[in-house]
Amino acid sequence: MExxxxxxxxxxxxxxxxxxxxxxxxxETRTISPSPPVAPLRRLAVVRRSVGRWGxxxxxxxxxxxxxxxxxxxxxxxxxxxxHAVIHHDLSxxxxxxxxxLSNGAIWALIAIGYTLVYGIIELINFxxxxxxxxxxxxxxxxxxxxxxxxxxxxxxxxxxxIVTLIITxxxxxxxxxxxxxxxxxxxxxxPKLAPLITAVGFSFILQNVGLLWRGGxxxxxxxxxxxxxxxxxxxxxxxLRGYILAFAVTVPLVFGLTWFINQSRxxxxxxATAQDPEAARLMGINxxxxxxxxxxxxxxxxxAAGLVYALYETNVWYFQGFEAGLIAFTAAVMGGIGNxxxxxxGGLIIGVIQSLADSRMGPQWTEAVxxxxxxxxxxxxxxxxxxxxxxxxx
Amino acid sequence: MxxxxxxxxxxxxxxxxxxxxxxxxxxxxxxxALGIVLPFLFPSSSGFMNATIIAVTYAVMSxxxxxxxxxxxxxxxxxxxxxxxxxxxxxxxxxxxFFKARVHVLVSPVAxxxxxxxxxxxxxxxxxxxxxxxxxxxxxxPTLRLRGDYIAIVTLAFGEIIGVxxxxxxxxxxxxxxxxxxxxxxxxxVDAPYFPGIGSFNLLNLxxxxxxxxxxLLVVLFVNLRLRDSRLGRAWVALREDEVxxxxxxxxxxxxxLLAYSIGAAFGGVSGAFFGSYYTEVNAGQFQFGFSIFIxxxxxxxxxxxxxxxxxxxxxxxxxxxxxxxxxxxGLPGKFGLNFQLTQVEFGIFGFxxxxxxxxxxxxxxxxxxxxxxxxxEIVAEDAQLAEVxxxxxxxx
Numbered sequence: 027m028e029x030x031x032x033x034x035x036x037x038x039x040x041x042x043x044x045x046x047x048x049x050x051x052x053x054e055t056r057t058i059s060p061s062p063p064v065a066p067l068r069r070l071a072v073v074r075r076s077v078g079r080w081g082x083x084x085x086x087x088x089x090x091x092x093x094x095x096x097x098x099x100x101x102x103x104x105x106x107x108x109x110h111a112v113i114h115h116d117l118s119x120x121x122x123x124x125x126x127x128l129s130n131g132a133i134w135a136l137i138a139i140g141y142t143l144v145y146g147i148i149e150l151i152n153f154x155x156x157x158x159x160x161x162x163x164x165x166x167x168x169x170x171x172x173x174x175x176x177x178x179x180x181x182x183x184x185x186x187x188x189i190v191t192l193i194i195t196x197x198x199x200x201x202x203x204x205x206x207x208x209x210x211x212x213x214x215x216x217x218p219k220l221a222p223l224i225t226a227v228g229f230s231f232i233l234q235n236v237g238l239l240w241r242g243g244x245x246x247x248x249x250x251x252x253x254x255x256x257x258x259x260x261x262x263x264x265x266x267l268r269g270y271i272l273a274f275a276v277t278v279p280l281v282f283g284l285t286w287f288i289n290q291s292r293x294x295x296x297x298x299a300t301a302q303d304p305e306a307a308r309l310m311g312i313n314x315x316x317x318x319x320x321x322x323x324x325x326x327x328x329x330x331a332a333g334l335v336y337a338l339y340e341t342n343v344w345y346f347q348g349f350e351a352g353l354i355a356f357t358a359a360v361m362g363g364i365g366n367x368x369x370x371x372x373g374g375l376i377i378g379v380i381q382s383l384a385d386s387r388m389g390p391q392w393t394e395a396v397x398x399x400x401x402x403x404x405x406x407x408x409x410x411x412x413x414x415x416x417x418x419x420x421x
Numbered sequence: 422m423x424x425x426x427x428x429x430x431x432x433x434x435x436x437x438x439x440x441x442x443x444x445x446x447x448x449x450x451x452x453x454a455l456g457i458v459l460p461f462l463f464p465s466s467s468g469f470m471n472a473t474i475i476a477v478t479y480a481v482m483s484x485x486x487x488x489x490x491x492x493x494x495x496x497x498x499x500x501x502x503x504x505x506x507x508x509x510x511x512x513x514x515x516x517x518x519f520f521k522a523r524v525h526v527l528v529s530p531v532a533x534x535x536x537x538x539x540x541x542x543x544x545x546x547x548x549x550x551x552x553x554x555x556x557x558x559x560x561x562x563p564t565l566r567l568r569g570d571y572i573a574i575v576t577l578a579f580g581e582i583i584g585v586x587x588x589x590x591x592x593x594x595x596x597x598x599x600x601x602x603x604x605x606x607x608x609x610x611v612d613a614p615y616f617p618g619i620g621s622f623n624l625l626n627l628x629x630x631x632x633x634x635x636x637x638l639l640v641v642l643f644v645n646l647r648l649r650d651s652r653l654g655r656a657w658v659a660l661r662e663d664e665v666x667x668x669x670x671x672x673x674x675x676x677x678x679l680l681a682y683s684i685g686a687a688f689g690g691v692s693g694a695f696f697g698s699y700y701t702e703v704n705a706g707q708f709q710f711g712f713s714i715f716i717x718x719x720x721x722x723x724x725x726x727x728x729x730x731x732x733x734x735x736x737x738x739x740x741x742x743x744x745x746x747x748x749x750x751x752g753l754p755g756k757f758g759l760n761f762q763l764t765q766v767e768f769g770i771f772g773f774x775x776x777x778x779x780x781x782x783x784x785x786x787x788x789x790x791x792x793x794x795x796x797x798x799e800i801v802a803e804d805a806q807l808a809e810v811x812x813x814x815x816x817x818x
Contacts, residue, residue, distance in 0.1 A: 151573065224721055230772065236769070360571075395586065
């Protein structure tokens with residue numbers, strides 16, 4: 027009973043207004059109600075739908091286009107030479123914003139996948155996910171200390187150490203996420219949807235305080251093992267920093283691996299089946315609880331990987347990073363269409379760029395407001411997100 | 422376990438049978454009387470009085486959020502926005518913050534000589550309620566098409582945006598060298614409540630503060646009780662239980678939902694303005710996401726949708742947060758040789774309470790009748806079985 031109420035009808039439940047109108051084909055409409063008033067209603071729905079899609083795309087494109095034009099016409103200050111501001115009129119600052127944003131977005135994408143997987147399978151916003159990511163960062167940094175990784179370690183040592191760190195961190199955060207699901211969410215499978223959401227918030231606060239006690243209340247700098255801020259090479263005047271390469275080097279294989287796993291493996295098929303209809307999946311012999319645990323394990327592992335990359339990239343960690351990252355990544359997941367892995371990656375990259383633009387042009391203190399403004403815009407314009415129609419397929 | 426529960430239910434039924442029909446009114450009356458004389462039992466500026474005032478204010482907020490989350494079932498994770506707006510209403514209209522203006526309406530003789538906008542505290546409260554009601558409707562608008570979790574996210578985003586604007590308001594100029602907020606510096610020296618004939622409140626004597634907020638609590642409680650049984654209240658419950666059915670019964674969904682947001686927000690604004698005045702400062706640092714969750718925790722722990730639950734939850738968490746943790750138990754980890762103070766981890770404690778509460782007693786301390794039925798479907802089935810057995814009599818639910 028509770029399962030049936032849960033997963034199978036997300037798109038319908040979430041988009042009550044849009045769904046019936048969208049799915050009504052021309053022929054069907056005529057056969058059901060031949061009266062003329064149908065036509066204006068349908069036109070309105072079509073208008074609304076296209077306003078939703080194009081409005082969202084326009085809103086997303088607005089920032090880069092505005093700043094691109096402003097860079098070209100008014101120019102930007104590229105530095106000082108002999109006390110005079112050097113004004114450039116080109117797009118390389120915008121390119122730099124994009125490079126920074128995309129690589130940052132790669133980290134958000136890893137976290138957003140965790141949100142989207144869990145939402146896809148049990149329709150829960152796992153508020154604790156961002157804090158699992160934070161614990162991942164802390165674990166990774168702690169492991170560096172244990173393994174003796176520092177600024178003096180040689181290149182091979184760093185690479186080997188980081189791979190070991192990555193694996194252990196992923197195991198730790200994956201298990202943590204499974205544990206949270208077991209303790210906090212599984213007993214509430216039959217309860218109203220509000221109940222697990224509230225335990226999720228509770229776990230989020232618990233983990234935050236664990237982090238607070240672990241590493242104190244202020245950001246702590248960690249050894250810059252990979253010299254993240256040094257440019258590795260330059261493309262068209264845009265320096266590509268080593269941190270950017272790292273973010274992609276970790277994210278891309280993980281995302282492809284995950285997609286392969288969901289699409290090709292037997293367990294992945296079980297995940298997709300459970301997401302579609304838990305009850306039917308159970309009848310087909312799928313162990314639904316184990317499948318849900320597996321989903322949390324995967325989400326937690328990706329969050330752990332993101333935690334390691336974040337620590338290397340930002341070279342500082344603090345207990346509140348998980349909360350901020352969690353909200354940003356959730357925005358990304360919603361933007362891409364929650365429940366959709368490709369959407370989460372796309373959303374993560376887009377949010378990364380928005381954030382980087384806001385950081386560099388408006389000042390970091392406004393970034394949060396800009397990101398949330400976008401979140402509300404998505405909700406108003408297109409609640410199902412950019413790729414949301416495929417919700418049920420991507421697990 | 423089940424036998425124990427059945428036994429408990431039996432006892433409860435037996436107790437309820439013996440009580441006279443007016444016992445609940447008598448209980449409410451004696452609680453109110455106790456509330457009125459409470460300040461005389463403690464020194465006029467003790468830590469306990471301070472905790473009580475804060476706890477009662479929390480109860481008002483909790484009642485406000487209960488309208489949105491409990492009655493109408495719209496999960497609001499940005500309630501702190503209304504606390505902020507209420508407090509800023511006081512900062513704007515009851516302090517020297519807008520120093521170019523000179524408006525004085527029924528304020529104390531001292532305040533009427535100062536620059537800035539100074540309105541009487543009651544006017545500020547009304548203004549705060551009005552501003553928050555408008556903001557509540559505004560926040561509600563984009564959520565009309567959404568459900569459940571998505572509403573939570575939009576309200577959360579609004580709450581965070583208001584928090585960010587409060588922090589960065591120093592750089593938002595509204596003309597004449599005046600800014601929108603004072604950010605983390607805080608708008609300080611806000612007016613204390615002043616009533617002609619009574620005089621100005623001060624922090625040396627906390628009793629008048631207590632009676633003021635207790636009066637507000639009673640008003641809000643009365644409004645809540647009347648609302649719950651009104652046409653509007655029943656419409657909220659209907660929307661919460663089944664939106665499609667409610668709409669097809671002719672409930673105007675837009676108006677009903679927006680009214681829930683507005684009314685809930687107005688209560689939040691009133692208590693926010695009171696807090697601003699009581700803390701003598703309106704500081705952007707107060708308006709964190711954690712606070713929204715804190716208020717939500719009160720509603721949940723009390724029992725979603727239950728008015729008395731909201732009051733109990735607000736008082737309980739208020740005392741835990743402002744008396745038990747900082748005054749009584751703060752050194753506890755130190756006694757076990759742990760190197761931290763309990764106040765550092767108070768949100769962790771609330772998180773823990775939330776998890777425990779949800780797993781063990783999802784219906785809350787004083788559950789609303791309807792939700793209790795919903796959450797304990799198997800108990801209802803059991804009750805039905807019990808009712809069939811001759812001799813056990815009627816059941817309590």
